[in-house]
Amino acid sequence: MTPDAPSPRDLHSLGRAVADALPAVEPARLARQRARLVAAAPAASRRVAPRVAAAVALAAAAGLAARFAARPAVRAPASLRAHVGPSPVAAGEWIAAADAPVTLRFSDGSSVSLAPGSHARVVSLDARGARVLLERGRAEAAVRHGADTRWVFSAGPYAVHVTGTSFALAWAPERSRFDLAMRDGSVTLRGPRCDEGISVRDRDEAHADLAAGTLTVGPLRTEVALGPVQQEPIPHGPVPQEPIPTTPRPVARARTLPPRPAAPVARAAHLPPPAPVAATIEAPAPDSASLLREADRLRLAGDPQRARELLIDVRGRFRASPDAARAAFTLGTLTLDSFHAPAEAARWFELCVREAPSSPLANAARGRRVEALHATPDGAAARDAAEDYLLHDGDGPFAPLARAILRR
Numbered sequence: 188m189t190p191d192a193p194s195p196r197d198l199h200s201l202g203r204a205v206a207d208a209l210p211a212v213e214p215a216r217l218a219r220q221r222a223r224l225v226a227a228a229p230a231a232s233r234r235v236a237p238r239v240a241a242a243v244a245l246a247a248a249a250g251l252a253a254r255f256a257a258r259p260a261v262r263a264p265a266s267l268r269a270h271v272g273p274s275p276v277a278a279g280e281w282i283a284a285a286d287a288p289v290t291l292r293f294s295d296g297s298s299v300s301l302a303p304g305s306h307a308r309v310v311s312l313d314a315r316g317a318r319v320l321l322e323r324g325r326a327e328a329a330v331r332h333g334a335d336t337r338w339v340f341s342a343g344p345y346a347v348h349v350t351g352t353s354f355a356l357a358w359a360p361e362r363s364r365f366d367l368a369m370r371d372g373s374v375t376l377r378g379p380r381c382d383e384g385i386s387v388r389d390r391d392e393a394h395a396d397l398a399a400g401t402l403t404v405g406p407l408r409t410e411v412a413l414g415p416v417q418q419e420p421i422p423h424g425p426v427p428q429e430p431i432p433t434t435p436r437p438v439a440r441a442r443t444l445p446p447r448p449a450a451p452v453a454r455a456a457h458l459p460p461p462a463p464v465a466a467t468i469e470a471p472a473p474d475s476a477s478l479l480r481e482a483d484r485l486r487l488a489g490d491p492q493r494a495r496e497l498l499i500d501v502r503g504r505f506r507a508s509p510d511a512a513r514a515a516f517t518l519g520t521l522t523l524d525s526f527h528a529p530a531e532a533a534r535w536f537e538l539c540v541r542e543a544p545s546s547p548l549a550n551a552a553r554g555r556r557v558e559a560l561h562a563t564p565d566g567a568a569a570r571d572a573a574e575d576y577l578l579h580d581g582d583g584p585f586a587p588l589a590r591a592i593l594r595r
Contacts (some may be wrong), residue, residue, distance in 0.1 A: 264314035268294040278312050279565070284324070293317065296331040297338075308530070310341075310564045316349075318564050322530050325357040332372070341564055343527050345378035345395065360528035361492060363397035368407055376404075397527055475501050475510035482517060491525035512543035516552050523555065529562035533572070550576075554585030561592060 269276040271291055276282065282289060284301040291299045291309070297317075301307055305324025309317060316330070316338035330338050332351020340347040342358035345365050352372025358365055367376065373388040379395065380402040387393050387404060395402045473481075478501050485494035498521070501514040519535030522528050536556035540549050553576045560569040573589035580586065 266314050267312045267317055269309055269312060269317070276309055278309055279567070281306070281308050291319075293331075295333065298329050300327045302326070308565075320530065320564060321356060321358050322528065323358055323360055325355065327353075327355045329353040330372075339564075343378075344397070344562075345376060348375040348377065348384070360522070360526040360531065361495075363525075363527060365393075365395040365397070367393040475505040475508065475514075479510060479513060479517070482514075486517070486521055486525070491521050495521055507542075509543060509546065512539050512546060513548060515539040515542065516548045516555075519552065519555060519559070523559050523562075529559040530565070532556075533559040533563070533568070550580045550583055553579060554583060554589075557585050557589050557592070561588065566595075 269291055271282065271289060276291060282291060282301065284303050284305045286303055288303060289301045289305075291301070291307075299307070299319060302325040305326060306322040307324075307326060308320045308322065310320050311318045315333075315335050318339045318341070319326075319328075321340060321342040326340070328340060328349070330336065330349050330351050330353070336350045338349040340349065340356055342356055343360060343363075343365055345358075347354075347356065347367065350372075352374055353370040354372075354374065355368045355370070356366070365378075367374075367387060369387055369389055369391050371389050373386055375384045376387050376393055377384045379397065380400075385404065390407045391404060392407045393402065393404045478497050482494040482497040482501070485491075485497065495518065498514045498518050502511050502518075505511050515535050516539040519532045519539065522535060523532035533556050536552040536559060539546075539552040540556070543549060553572070557569065557572045557576050560572050563569070569592050573592040576583070576585055576589045577593075
């Protein structure tokens with residue numbers, strides 16, 4: 188090493204100083220600037236003393252740092268905002284249209300209108316668009332097209348990927364029915380029988396019947412028509428303390444007995460006439476255990492709608508009983524496996540755990556809740572459910588799924 192050459196420690200310090208001075212400079216851009224400096228320097232200057240060369244290099248690096256620092260910082264585009272009327276809507280917030288339509292408006296000019304009886308959730312918002320989950324009912328969407336627009340509408344097991352268009356979307360979980368009607372633009376539909384995605388274009392319609400296993404796509408003939416959206420007694424949003432079904436409870440009907448044969452005519456005058464027999468008797472009301480057994484039979488026999496009605500009846504008649512919690516678990520299983528509505532199924536499983544946290548079904552309900560939320564776009568809720576399950580049953584049958592969710 189010559190007396191005029193900088194020591195390795197000096198060079199190391201110089202490198203650290205340059206790195207600290209240029210935190211935001213891309214390596215490729217810095218390399219191009221360094222190549223230009225070397226090419227522009229005269230040959231004589233390359234023979235200057237090493238200390239002088241190091242000082243020149245440091246001055247050039249400092250100049251580059253000042254140049255890039257003087258540039259205004261590029262801000263990331265702001266996330267979309269959503270509101271219903273004057274009220275803002277946060278990501279994850281649940282929205283219900285009771286007796287009148289509800290319109291959800293976004294800051295980019297897009298809008299989603301929910302028909303009466305519909306339930307939806309804004310899963311996430313970012314600068315490019317939003318993810319909207321239609322839990323049931325009908326929605327009409329008008330998405331503003333942009334250079335980098337990305338929207339996703341989920342309904343049951345289907346996902347509609349949108350860049351800019353208007354369409355009507357409907358999902359009836361109680362009938363396993365999905366409908367899509369395009370007004371303009373095009374979307375990509377993914378789900379059962381179209382896992383890789385199919386394009387549904389302007390003035391086309393798509394209809395899926397999950398019970399029959401069919402999916403049809405063709406020219407638009409009629410608007411999406413489901414008739415009046417049925418109000419289902421499934422708890423949504425914040426789970427109520429005592430969910431009371433809104434459907435009327437079945438009333439035990441009087442059972443008419445067959446007519447009794449006429450008594451023989453008395454031969455002796457002193458015999459009294461036969462006493463009148465009551466024509467009807469009231470059938471005893473079924474107990475909760477028999478209703479649960481009948482619901483299981485109907486569920487396994489392929490009649491989920493009737494099974495669901497009986498389970499709702501159990502929860503209405505026998506509230507705050509162990510059988511009410513069992514009915515909630517079976518409703519979750521039915522809603523997930525037969526009606527393919529995982530978000531609603533997760534709420535039934537949550538009710539089962541809340542009402543009977545020490546019952547043998549509690550851990551099974553926690554595990555099936557993990558499974559249900561894993562099938563929804565709500566990743567945060569799925570992770571919370573996975574952590575809760577592992578806390579209570581770290582070696583249970585749903586533990587591998589829970590750990591896989593937490594590793595993502």
